[in-house]
Amino acid sequence: MKFEEYRIADGIKKSIGKLGYKKPTDIQFKSIPPILKGEDVLAIAQTGTGKTAAFAIPILNILHERKIIGRPDGVKCLVMAPTHELALQIENVFHTLGRHTQVTCFCIHGGVDQEPQIKRLDHGVDVLVATPAVCLIW
Secondary structure, three states, X not given: OOHHHOOOOHXXXXXXXXXXXXXXXXXXXXXXXXXXXXXXOOOOOOXXXXXXXXXXXXXXXXXXXXXXXXXXXXXXXXXXXOOHHHHHHHHHHHHHHHOOOOOOEEXXXXXXXXXXXXXXXXXXXXXXXXXXXXXXXX
């Protein structure tokens, strides 16, 4: 199966195409369809196999469809990562794949001034990527 055959938003397909990806990896092939159906998925795969895209693609599609029909703003998806480096990588994948959608993504993590992070959250975010040690009050 090719990415073109998935029932996902054209903007996501465009982003995938710009990355040069034609076919999903094994973890993506096994994860994307059930996540698109709203099913829970627990998966394990080696580093570099596309795990983040395996959950980001269907999440972006679901949230993009909901934004089109006018669902209210606010965090709709929380992604927790054990380190701020991984959290930033995950945010980058969401930005790259969601570039041609209406879905917004933001990462909060420690080690930086919290005030700009709080201000960004006040403007609304669809996907929030965070590390467990972050404690923001907004």
